[in-house]
Amino acid sequence: MKKYSIILVVLLTFYGSVCIAQTAIVEDFKPSTLNQPGQDYPQVNSQGYVRFRIAAPEAKSVVVSLGLGGAKGGTELSKAEDGFWKGTTAGAMDEGFHYYHVTVDGGVFNDPGALNFYGSTRWESGIEIPSHDQDFYALKEVPHGNVQQILFPSKSTNTSLRAYVYTPPSYFKDKSKSYPVLYLQHGWGEDETAWSNQGRVNLIMDNMIAEGKIKPFIIVMTYGMTNEIKYGGMASFKIDGFQxxxxxxxxxxxxxxxxxxxxxxxxxxxxxxMGGMETKTITLNKPEVFSHYALLSGGTYKAQDIKDKSKVKLIFLSCGSKERPDAIKSSVSELKAAGFNAVSYVSEGTGHEFQTWRRSFKELAPLLFKD
Amino acid sequence: MKKYSIILVVLLTFYGSVCIAQTAIVEDFKPSTLNQPGQDYPQVNSQGYVRFRIAAPEAKSVVVSLGLGGAKGGTELSKAEDGFWKGTTAGAMDEGFHYYHVTVDGGVFNDPGALNFYGSTRWESGIEIPSHDQDFYALKEVPHGNVQQILFPSKSTNTSLRAYVYTPPSYFKDKSKSYPVLYLQHGWGEDETAWSNQGRVNLIMDNMIAEGKIKPFIIVMTYGMTNEIKYGGMASFKIDGFQxxxxxxxxxxxxxxxxxxxxxxxxxxxxxxMGGMETKTITLNKPEVFSHYALLSGGTYKAQDIKDKSKVKLIFLSCGSKERPDAIKSSVSELKAAGFNAVSYVSEGTGHEFQTWRRSFKELAPLLFKD
Known part of the structure; x- marks a missing residue:
């Protein structure tokens, strides 16, 4: 039986590869919606292929980190007669947002055509692959909330730190109303700009509020790598500073x-x-502060780690189908069996990327502050 | 007499060049305050020289647009044994903020070490040369106002447009108080992010309010190139769309x-x-809307163009000493003679750059909404 399985896997793999190779690329490429103003490239087609064009007339080699083509991964561009380096990803990209960069003669730069987004502890190029469900994070003609930059005093770090605060559209209209608050954290190498820039969380909120799907609440986003002095990875991460x-x-x-x-x-x-890891640690350390917990591609809870069940109103665990959905589901089953209000969500066809987290947020928001 | 003047100019020019060449570069370089987190380069020394280090091991040529060295302008970097391209500007840079970019084998990219700022219709690298008066735009331990991103409906452009609104620290404390408003515009190729990112106008406000130097007001900053469909320059610029x-x-x-x-x-x-040009045109078109006018490196007013003198509370004109201060001063003299409350300001040692505009703003703010 094992032998047949292996043959089947080989056949499927081969069939899959042939599929990609035989798919005709549809020539309906359009500039990415995340291009810098007036820039024609990069472009995306209706299948999710990305085409690049980068000027570097004297360069020997230009490779884009996006895509999985070639021996080294990424997309190797070729120099055309007009001096531009051009190329198209070998396959369709997953729906949603992707970070990428360009290696020119061994040096790492951003694509001059694309807008930049903070990830991997640097501002990287970003691209948006249209998705079948992109309506929920589109900019629409609805009342819009504000995203406020605040600078708050921090004695422990001896400076003023920055946070962004989303206030719902009603915040400035009905001045007698007060709101619940969600503290929402980015991932490793990102910062307090990620959830609104990459995640479009303010637009998701505006749209869901306009449709009457959620009760308005405030969202606060701040920088979570307080302890990462040298941006050297997670090995020495301690929660104390950020907590x-x-x-x-x-x-x-x-x-x-x-x-x-x-x-x-x-x-x-x-x-x-990483923001899920921080959420897990801080909610367990400070049960008197938070009542709703959500880890988005950020781990699981064990029922026995939670001291006082009565203090927890919701536990939400999610990830993309290309991550480890089984771990999410089994944790939620265990939490439910232990009497918690636990919910799992798996984003179909996406991995450890922002499309998973946009969708997760959309599922999470209606579950928050229900009574 | 003319002959002697020419000789004097030649001598002074020569003397100036020798000065630069003979100045020993002080080896106290520190990472620029506008570097990406954790990046050691670019660096700036106490004299205002900038040193670059960029990885591109296989490149043939790396030139930085900043500085005036070499035959082609800018700073040509040299490849060191470690594979990094290194170089230092031929002279000291003016105090304050500068945009720049890097040309690698003929392609234009940003310096991976530096943060990016929107100018020249693209996100460019930015660097900050410490200035003798930098205290007025420093981040200090004072109450901070917020910078709010708003999305406002725009029927004329058929979308929601973005603006940033600075609200003073007292805005959320004393909820009975209302404030005057300054509409503050960026220059050509910049956008609504420029005045807070490059200009640090929120910090200038916070500091001046904390020192009791100004009465708090709101600042609104939005995108002023509404008509520039193809980002093709100023030739076809019409004010109607933006107005x-x-x-x-x-x-x-x-x-x-x-x-x-x-x-x-x-x-x-x-x-x-360009924002000054817009200000001039719109204030003249709409005297019933604005009472205080300020052009920062943005032209002058003629007294006879202003229909109703009684509607104008202040005209403020400024520029850097390396621009055309005489035009500013003579316009203000003429306006004063015609009975206007007109004020000129010249920023010493700066040109058509943000240090001029930070300083101009600092001079302007106390003159606004005085009664």
Missing amino acids: TVLVDELIPYVDSNFRTIANQKNRAMAGLS | TVLVDELIPYVDSNFRTIANQKNRAMAGLS
Whole structure:
């Protein structure tokens, strides 16, 4: 039986490869919606292929990190007669947002045509592959909330730190109303700009509020790599520095400067990837601060780690189908069996990328602050 | 006499060159304050020289647009044994903020070490040369106002447009107070991010408010190149599109969503460079909307062009000493003679760059909304 399985896998793999090779590329390429103003390249077609064009007339080699073509991965561009380096990804990219960069003669640069987004501890080029469900994060003719940059005093780091605060469209209209608050964290190498720039979380909120799908709440996003002095990876990561900034400095500032409902029941924490790890640790350390917990591609909870079940209103776990959905599902089953209000969500066809987290957020938002 | 003048100029020019060549470069280089997190280069020394280090091991040529060295201008880097391209500007740079980019084998890219700022219709690398008066735009331990991203409906462009709104620190504390509003425009090729990112106008405001030097006001910054469909330059520029967005769409939105004092007396317009040209045209077209006018390196007014003198509370004209200060000064003299409250300001030792405009803003702010 094992032998047949291997043959089947080989056949499927071969069939898959042939499929890609035989697919005709549809010549309906359009400039990416994340291009710099007036730039024609990079372009994306209706199948999700990406085509690049980069000027470097004297270069010997230009390779784009996006795509999986060639011996080295990525997309190797070829120099055309007009001096531009051109090339198309070998296959269709997953729907949604991707980071990428360009290696020119061994040096790593950004694509001059694309906008930049902070990830991998640097501003990288970004591209958007249209998705079948992109309507939920589109800019529409609906009332829009604001994204406010705040600078809050941080004694523990001896400076003012930056956070972004999403206030719903009603915030400035009905000045008597107060709101619950979600503290929402980015992943490793990203910063407080990620959830609105890459995640379009403000537009997702605006759209869901306009459709009456959620009760409005405030979202606060700040920098979560407080301890990463040298940006050297996760090995030496300790939660203390960030937990102090979040719980002892940012939350009191937000509660005294915005119309929040300043209690545990109306305060949630969520994070993606590393931000999920931070969410898990801080919610377990500080059960008196948060009542709703969400890990987006960011791990799982064990029921026995949670000291006081009565304090937890919701546990939400999600990931992309190309990650490890089984781990999410079995954790949620275990949490449910232990009596928690636990929900899992798997984003179909996506991996450890922002499309998973946009969709996860859309599933999470209606579950928050329900009573 | 003319002959002697020419000789004197030649001597001074020569002397100037020798000065630069003979100045020993002080080896106290430090990473630029505008580097990407964790990046050691570019660096700046106490004299204002900039040193670059860029990885591109297989490249044939790497030239930085900053500095005036070499036959082609800019700074030509040399490949060191470690594979990095290195070089130092031939002279000291002017104090303050500069845009730049890197040409690698004929292709234009950004320096991977530096943060990017939107100018020249693209996100460019930025560097900050410490200045003798940098304290006024430093991040300090004072109460900070917020910079809010708003998305306002624009029928004339059939979409939602973005603006940034600076609200002073007191805005969220004393909720009964209303504020005057300054509409503040960027220059050609820049956008609504320029005044806070490059100009640090929110920090200038925070600091001046903390020192009691100004009465708090709101600042609104939006995109002023509404008509520049193809980003093709100023030749075909018409004011109508932007004037409609500003006067008929943005101002009513701000007045209905923020606590403004919504009248002509408490509304100012200012702009730098192209934004000055827009300010001049719109204030002359719409004397019933604005009472305080400011052109920062953005031209001059003629007294006879202003129909109703009684509607104008202030005209402020400024530029850098390396621009055309005489034009500013003579225009202000003429305006004063005609009975206007006109003020000129010249930033010493700076040109058509943001240091001129930071300083101009600092001079302008205390003159606004005085009664």
